[in-house]
Amino acid sequence: xxxxxxxxxxxxxxxxxxxxxxxxxxxxxxxxxxxxxxxYLTGLLPPQVGMDAISANWGKGIHEYLELTHSPxxxxxxxxxxxxxxxNFIGFALLGLMTIVCYVVxxxxxxxxxxxxxAVISVLEIAVLALAASGILGSGGH
Amino acid sequence: xxxxxxxxxxxWCLAVLFFVWSCPAIASAAEAMPADAAAKPWWFWPxxxxxxxxxxxxxxxxxxxxxxxLYVPLVSGFFPxxxxxxxxxxxxxxxxxxxxxxxxxxxxxxxxxxLALPVALIASSCSIAGAMLGLYLSRLNPDLIQxxxxxxxxxxxxxxxxxxxTEKPVVTKQDAIGLALGLKGVYWDDGARESVEWKTHRTLLxxxxxxxxxxxxxxxxxxxxxxxVPVLNLLMGVPLKVSVATSKFLLSITDTSAAWxxxxxxxxxxxxxxxxxxxxxLGSILGVRILAVAKPKFIRYMVIIVxxxxxxxxxxxxLGLGFLG
Numbered sequence: 001x002x003x004x005x006x007x008x009x010x011x012x013x014x015x016x017x018x019x020x021x022x023x024x025x026x027x028x029x030x031x032x033x034x035x036x037x038x039x040y041l042t043g044l045l046p047p048q049v050g051m052d053a054i055s056a057n058w059g060k061g062i063h064e065y066l067e068l069t070h071s072p073x074x075x076x077x078x079x080x081x082x083x084x085x086x087x088n089f090i091g092f093a094l095l096g097l098m099t100i101v102c103y104v105v106x107x108x109x110x111x112x113x114x115x116x117x118x119a120v121i122s123v124l125e126i127a128v129l130a131l132a133a134s135g136i137l138g139s140g141g142h
Numbered sequence: 143x144x145x146x147x148x149x150x151x152x153x154w155c156l157a158v159l160f161f162v163w164s165c166p167a168i169a170s171a172a173e174a175m176p177a178d179a180a181a182k183p184w185w186f187w188p189x190x191x192x193x194x195x196x197x198x199x200x201x202x203x204x205x206x207x208x209x210x211x212l213y214v215p216l217v218s219g220f221f222p223x224x225x226x227x228x229x230x231x232x233x234x235x236x237x238x239x240x241x242x243x244x245x246x247x248x249x250x251x252x253x254x255x256x257l258a259l260p261v262a263l264i265a266s267s268c269s270i271a272g273a274m275l276g277l278y279l280s281r282l283n284p285d286l287i288q289x290x291x292x293x294x295x296x297x298x299x300x301x302x303x304x305x306x307x308t309e310k311p312v313v314t315k316q317d318a319i320g321l322a323l324g325l326k327g328v329y330w331d332d333g334a335r336e337s338v339e340w341k342t343h344r345t346l347l348x349x350x351x352x353x354x355x356x357x358x359x360x361x362x363x364x365x366x367x368x369x370x371v372p373v374l375n376l377l378m379g380v381p382l383k384v385s386v387a388t389s390k391f392l393l394s395i396t397d398t399s400a401a402w403x404x405x406x407x408x409x410x411x412x413x414x415x416x417x418x419x420x421x422x423x424l425g426s427i428l429g430v431r432i433l434a435v436a437k438p439k440f441i442r443y444m445v446i447i448v449x450x451x452x453x454x455x456x457x458x459x460x461l462g463l464g465f466l467g
Contacts, residue, residue, distance in 0.1 A: 008328045009337055011251040018255065019248035022394070026241040030423070037416040051184035054413050058187075061284060062226040062277070066408050073408040088412035092405060095237060099398045106255075117323065118259060125263050125395070132270050132402035 014109040018102045025098030033091030040084035048083040074135035100129045184413075187221060192417035194221075195235075199425015200432060205445035206386075207302065208393065209422040210236030210365030212445070215295045215452035218288070219459065223414060225287055226280055229363030230409030231418050233273075233401040236365030238419045239426060240393035252387035254327050257342070257380065261388075262395040264349055265356035265366070269396050272360025273403035279361075289460030291362050295453030298368050299446050305372050313343045313379035320345040320378075329384055340381050348378040360400035365393050 011019075039045055049069040057065050066073060072080065080086040103126045110119035131137060195209075198216065202209045214232040218225045247253035280287045316326065326341035342348070351373045359366040370389035374380040380388070404410060458466040 009251060009330050011248060012255065015248050015251070015255045019245040022241060022248070023245035026238075026245070029241070030238070030419075033416060034420065037412065037420075040412060051413065054411060055182075055184040055187065058223045058227060058411060058414065061224055061280065062407055062409050063281060065224070065226075071408055074406045085412055088416065089405075092234065092410060092412075092415070095234070095241060096398055096402055096405065098241065099395050106259075118256070121259050121263055125259070125266065128263065128267050128270070129395075129399055129402070132266075132399040133406075135406040137270060137274060137403060137406075 014106050017105050017109070021102045021105060022098060025094060025101065029091050029094040029098065032094060033088065036084075036087045036091055040088055043084065045082060045084035045087060047085040048080050049085055096133060100126055100133070103129070187223075188414055188417045191217070191221065191414060192421040195418050195421025196425040196428070199422040199427075200429040201425075201441060201445055201448075202422070203426050203429025204432065204441040206442065207445060208236055208365040208367040208390075209239050209426070210363065210397075211295075211298060211368050212449070213418065213422070214363050215291060215449065215456055217418075218291070219452050219455040225284055225291070226277065226404075226407075226409050227411055227414065229276060230401070230404030230407070231411070231415045232363035232365070233359075233397050233404055234410055234415055235418050235422050236363075236393055237397040237401050238423060240365075240390055240397060242423060242426075244391045244394045247387040247391055250387075251327075251329055252383055253391035254384055254388050256323070256327065257325050257374075257384070258388050258392050258395070260323055260325075260349065261352050261374075262392055264352040265359070265392065265396040266399040268353045268356025269360035269400035270403055272357035273363075273400040274360075275357070276361035276363075277403070277407060277409075285460045285462065287361075287460075288456050292453050292455070292457030292460055294358060294362060294364070295449055295456060298364075299449040299453060301368060301372065302442070302446050302449070305376070307371065307375045307382050307385075309382045310338060310340075311375065311379040311381065313341050315343065316341040317343050317345050319349075325378075327384065329381070331383070338381055340379070340384060342378045342380060344377055344379070348373055351377065356396060359396055360403070363400070363404065366396060367393060 040047065049071055053069055057068050060068065065071070077086040077089045081090070103122050107119055107122045107126070110116075110122060194217075195213070198212050199209060202212055210232045213235050214228055217223065217232070218228040221228075244253065248255065276287060279290075320326070320342040323345070325345060326339070328337050328339045330336075331338050351369075355366045355369045355373065358364065358369070367386075367389045370392055371382075371385050374385035374389060375382050401410075455466050458464065
């Protein structure tokens with residue numbers, strides 16, 4: 001017997017869709033990250049915070065660093081996408097958002113199969129990840 | 143006939159060892175002289191970091207540990223970056239590695255989605271709490287977090303040294319929670335040419351353990367493969383291959399939630415994050431190729447020693463003892 005002979009050995013349909021979506025998002029995220037970093041380093045778009053200012057302050061705590069470099073927190077980088085340094089956040093955000101997108105597909109699949117426990121678990125996970133990504137919890141104190 | 147490739151390989155290994163030991167030494171020397179470190183051009187540390195992460199990626203694959211667990215203690219100990227940035231970027235590094243490995247593991251049915259989902263919900267919720275607690279403690283006193291990190295890293299190195307995973311644990315009876323959640327499966331073992339059925343036991347205790355794992359992952363930005371695998375394998379009775387694969391996939395969810403907290407707080411600086419992520423990913427690809435001819439056991443022991451040293455260094459730094467420079 002080989003792995004392909006036994007249907008139990010094959011991953012579920014949801015698992016395959018999840019894997020395919022994750023792969024596409026991961027590749028896109030890494031390619032974008034690489035390209036935006038080249039744009040940043042070559043100075044094609046001017047940075048919001050100069051390289052020397054970053055290297056002079058990366059030894060300081062986050063609150064002091066944000067104050068000294070006048071950097072935004074939360075989703076404050078969105079209006080600064082025209083700046084070389086904050087352009088890199090597109091790649092980071094894509095990597096961080098992929099799991100949420102994959103979970104939305106899972107919820108649909110579990111609801112169709114009437115697998116209520118896993119549908120609820122998936123919805124709760126989306127809520128947790130969305131809360132983390134929203135910035136409500138993470139961007140205070142500046 | 144084999145002498146030439148073996149001697150070439152030995153030379154290569156020596157070069158890698160020299161590099162991995164020399165980088166912290168260089169960084170440490172520079173750290174002891176803050177004025178000198180500040181005088182370096184802006185590209186100096188990101189460039190050193192890229193090559194350092196390349197070597198870390200190779201070693202992480204060969205030692206069977208995640209990139210995050212090596213990255214945070216070593217970079218926070220030997221580079222001039224504040225621990226807030228190192229933890230945030232450590233999570234991005236672990237996340238990128240997990241996202242890269244996840245699709246393949248899911249397609250081969252080694253990572254089990256059904257096992258991962260309930261565990262991920264607990265771990266990712268707690269990793270948010272861990273990240274917030276870590277940032278709060280760091281604001282109170284960064285030495286506090288450095289000391290806790292040192293203790294945790296020493297604990298991890300002992301865990302890696304003494305834990306003896308079981309390839310196919312025997313689970314005679316599945317518990318009620320495992321049964322209700324359907325935490326069972328079957329995978330194809332290529333080595334033994336057979337399909338292996340598995341199910342969980344002690345599921346409730348295992349799920350509780352992921353509260354602690356999530357907290358530690360978020361607080362220190364370590365990823366959590368070092369803890370996921372023993373809990374899944376030794377406690378819950380999941381076969382080693384499924385445990386390792388599910389753990390890797392699990393990191394893509396756990397680290398996402400904690401990474402967002404650090405990202406939103408501004409702890410991810412692109413100038414040092416991208417060389418870290420790219421370096422570690424390229425290193426992992428290289429590591430997989432080298433794994434075929436290397437002696438992973440030796441590398442594993444070497445990594446454990448490096449981790450112990452990094453843990454002691456973090457403790458030394460946190461407690462302000464100054465024994466290790």
